[in-house]
Amino acid sequence: MxxxxxxxxxxxxxxxxxxxxxxxxxxxxxxxxxxxxxxxxxxxxxxxxxxxxxxxxxxxxxxxxxxxxxxxxYMCGYGPNVLGYRDPDVDAAAARQAKLEDVVTIPSAIMVDFAELLVDTVASADWAFFAKNGGDATTLAVMTARAATRRKKIVFINGFYHGVAPWTQKLDYPGVLEEEVANNLYVDFNDLPALERLFSEHRGSIAGLIAQPYMHGNFTDNTLPEAGYWQAVRALCDAHGVVLIVDDVRAGFRLDLAGSDHYFGFKADLICFCKALANGYNVSALCGRESLKDTVSSLSYTGSYWMSAVPFAAGIATLTKLKQLDxxxxxxxxxxxxxxxxxxxxxxxxxxxxxxxxxxxxxxxxxxxxxxxxxxxxxxxxxxxxxxxxxxxxxxxxxxxxxxxxxxxxxxxxxxxxxxxxxxxxxxxxx
Amino acid sequence: MLIDTDPRVQAHINLFAVLGTLPVLVERVPAARALLASTLTPVGIRFVVPGLPRAVLTFDATGVRWNREPKAPLVTLVFTSVAHFNRMIDGAAQPIPLAAPTRLRFLTGVFAPLTDLLGRYLQPSEADLADPEFRETSTVLTLHVAAAALAQVANEDRSGRFSAHHIPDGDVALEVTGTLAYHLQLRDHHATFVAAPSPHPRGALTFSTLEVTGGILAGDLSAVACISDGRLAMRGVISMVDNVNRILDRVGHYLGK
Structure with a gap:
């Protein structure tokens, strides 16, 4: 047929x-x-x-x-459209919240509701920190890793994309200073021996490893992790005291509502969400394990619209519906x-x-x-x-x-x- | 983004891209051919610049080419440093010539006027540009210099090498529709400029006309605006073209005013 x-x-x-x-x-x-x-x-x-x-x-x-x-x-706004544009349930929840309040001097308690829902939903989350774009979350993750370890270097997987902040760009990009990318180390995906070598060569100076859950880079066939890859990466990070950051901005909630690290059978230290989080309403989140919560609290990191209530309501409605639909x-x-x-x-x-x-x-x-x-x-x-x-x-x-x-x-x-x-x-x- | 330029890379560009455009000047400009008309037997000029590969340009009445012809007499131009060589290209220093006195006349009578003529096309005055034929030739020569400089920057400059490291094997075409076709050949992240069409480009950057090419290279036209209306087009493996564009940006650091 x-x-x-x-x-x-x-x-x-x-x-x-x-x-x-x-x-x-x-x-x-x-x-x-x-x-x-x-x-x-x-x-x-x-x-x-x-x-x-x-x-x-x-x-x-x-x-x-x-x-x-x-x-x-089939681009879905490059990801945010996860339930369908103008989903009636999400829009109704957002409209209800908009009638009450949105951006106010102190945050709405709906922020707590949303954080609780994320902690209940995402396997590796003990807390949630909200911002606006995926890059806000990845930048916070890298700052957290550096603050927690008091180390400089970050390992990237070749073909990565983690936003547009200077630290995510490269030596040959206009407007990006060499000093801003001087502590970036690079390794190929699925290449455990190379990662082991890199960790050994820079023992004691690597703060974090940031990676998407699988390689969904541009212009090239996307690559899933080989069997045991993520478990071995987790073990290497533990052995070297490196914070494992999963950038789930793109894949988050499309593979597994508990997080793409859960989907691939490991646990991230920090996990970044954005696109599918609120069906187009503007919110991102960094979630992480308990031991890093105080470190995040110590950072100077905020924004004018990061606690706006309407996207929180939309996010709650989105996650709830994604669960209902499986x-x-x-x-x-x-x-x-x-x-x-x-x-x-x-x-x-x-x-x-x-x-x-x-x-x-x-x-x-x-x-x-x-x-x-x-x-x-x-x-x-x-x-x-x-x-x-x-x-x-x-x-x-x-x-x-x-x-x-x-x-x-x-x-x-x-x-x-x-x-x-x-x-x-x-x-x-x-x- | 590196803030500084490297004099050694500048010297590579000056030798292989700027002086490397002399053959095209002679092909396209009758006045250049006239300067060579009396060079009945080949004469080679060898450039000895510390830190650069030895290079010989051979001149005769038929044209200019990179190579040394075994029987051709040789004039050697010695430079004490890459900075010395770069100052010579800027017209601010003289080389140390090693040759029989009769051959030195070739330097003053042919080589120097040829390079002066090249400079006039590469840094044209407003009056020269008012002549459409001059303007077209100026654009062709400028594009040749920029395209040839791509390979030098990709291989020698720290930022250029970083960009080239991200380019897989294959050819990236640089085309002016119906007029010119060059390409940059990448093998193991080493770039070679080829002043001919690629038989199988993996990526391409295509200018619609020479006028558009000249406008973009001179900074008078926005490349983005030209992409938006089709006057500049990309196709193929855009990550390759994108990295070539990054190298081209770096070329601008060396060739820009």
């Missing part, structure tokens, strides 16, 4: 006149027009003319751009259904599509060339027909995604593979 739905009538590619006009205005008053990962440069819009630049509304698994083109969205199981099922269908559709057109990483955060790559150019062409054709993918980044499943959405996605993907195939008669079919 074919996993690919029957062909439908060819779609008409979208156009983006209103997006372009808004972007032209933006270029005059906003650096880069749209800066960062949601802009055309870092967002790898290739070619730029195939992508919308501004959205106008969103609901469930979809958003609409400024030209009213509709997309089934969302990680649902994400695994939907992600597997989608990626299996996509790889089958690719194969029917003679392409080899690799889906890697966890199905809830799948990464895609057409493997028939080593330049990603075929893949970029296919992604562009999908986007122009209403399926929002990226060519460089892992994707995200949300709980509002339906099997009907997946069926429609596969129809469009099928059409897009056919277009790319027609454009490349020189390619030898792999089937």
């Amino acid at each position: 074919s996993l690919v739905p029957p062909r439908t009538a060819p779609t008409t590619p979208y156009t983006f006149e209103k997006s372009r006009a808004a972007f032209d205005r933006a270029l005059s008053v906003i650096p880069s027009g749209i800066y960062g990962h949601q802009g055309p440069t870092e967002g790898c819009y290739i070619p730029q003319t195939s992508f919308p630049l501004f959205s106008s509304r969103a609901e469930g698994s979809r958003f609409w751009d400024l030209d009213d083109n509709e997309y089934i969205d 969302a990680p199981t649902q994400f695994q099922r939907l992600g597997t259904e989608l990626t299996t269908g996509l790889t089958s559709a690719a194969a029917e057109h003679g392409f080899t599509l690799i889906a890697s990483g966890a199905p809830a955060l799948f990464y895609l790559r057409i493997a028939d060339d080593d330049s990603l150019m075929l893949h970029q062409e296919w992604v562009a054709e999908c986007v122009r027909r209403g399926v929002f993918l990226t060519s460089h980044h892992n994707h995200f499943i949300n709980a509002a995604l339906t099997s009907a959405d997946i069926t429609r996605t596969l129809e469009i993907a099928h059409e897009a593979f056919g277009i790319v195939r027609s454009s490349h008669p020189e390619l030898e079919l792999t089937r």
Whole structure:
């Protein structure tokens, strides 16, 4: 039985006149027009003319751009959309809290409710500290590790992303001083001998190791931990007095509501959450073990909006609903259904599509060339027909995604593979 | 981001990227060919700069190329340091020439005017740029210098080597649509500049026109604005292109005013 739905009538590619006009205005008053990962440069819009630049509304698994083109969205706002855009339960909880208070001189007690819920939910959490972005949490984690150990060095896994604070960047990045990255050490994921060597060479000077639970870097197939890897890393950190920090900003609550360290069978000392924490309401959290709580208390670290109450209410509603839905199981099922269908559709057109990483955060790559150019062409054709993918980044499943959405996605993907195939008669079919 | 530049890297750029553009000058500029017209038998100029590889540029009426022709007479230019060499490129110092007196005339009669002409194209006056043909040639030569400097910075500069360390094997194309195609070849994080199209680029940075190229290199056009409207495009393994862009930024530290 074919996993690919029957062909439908060819779609008409979208156009983006209103997006372009808004972007032209933006270029005059906003650096880069749209800066960062949601802009055309870092967002790898290739070619730029195939992508919308501004959205106008969103609901469930979809958003609409400024030209009213509709997309089934597999980027989910780069992660925050975990239940579906404008989830009614989350929005209602947020609205109730907004009627009471949000940003006030002293915090709302709902902050305590949210911290208690996180401590009850996340296996390695004895406390929770709230901020706004994932980078706030990773920076706090690194400061905590240094304060607790009175050591300087931090071990990073090559291919890492932990935010945009200077310590997370590299020697060759503009605006980042050499001194700000001078204590960064690097090692490859899944390479235990190299990690052992690094710990030995810098014995007594490493404060922490920060890592994502598995490698979900850009432009490359995502890599899961080898059997026993995390348990061995845990043991090495214990032996060397190194604080083990899990950056679960991207994967958190999509693999396991108890934390991705729990999913992979180990316990972090500190774990960072953000994206899926409140379904798009602006809050992040650092959670950790009891012995580090006093250290965190000693740090000077706060922000004007870090104790706003509405995102706490949204976070409570989000975690509660994720539990009710057993969302990680649902994400695994939907992600597997989608990626299996996509790889089958690719194969029917003679392409080899690799889906890697966890199905809830799948990464895609057409493997028939080593330049990603075929893949970029296919992604562009999908986007122009209403399926929002990226060519460089892992994707995200949300709980509002339906099997009907997946069926429609596969129809469009099928059409897009056919277009790319027609454009490349020189390619030898792999089937 | 390193704050300082390294005089040794500057010397590599001056030797292999700036003087390395003399062959293109001769190909494109009739006045340069005229200067060489009387060089009926090849003459080599050997540059001896402490800390740099020995390099020989050979000149004859057909052009300029990197290599030493066995029977060609040699003029050796000795420099006491990389700083001395860099000052010579800036026009603020003289080399120590070692050659028969008759060959020294080649230095003053051909080599010096050629490098002066190159300097005029690389640092053009407003009046020169008013001539479309001059402006086009100036852009071609500037792009050649910048592209050739990429390899020098990737291999010799501390920040450049850091960037190159993050680039996998493969070619990154530098193209001006329908006009020029160069590429940077990466093997084991070592970069080689190739003034020809890549048969199989893994990444590409494509300028739509020479005008756009010149505008971006001169800092008159925003690269981001050009990406936004398609005048500058990236494709392929963008992490490779991104790291090449970081090296290009570092090239700007050396070549910028």
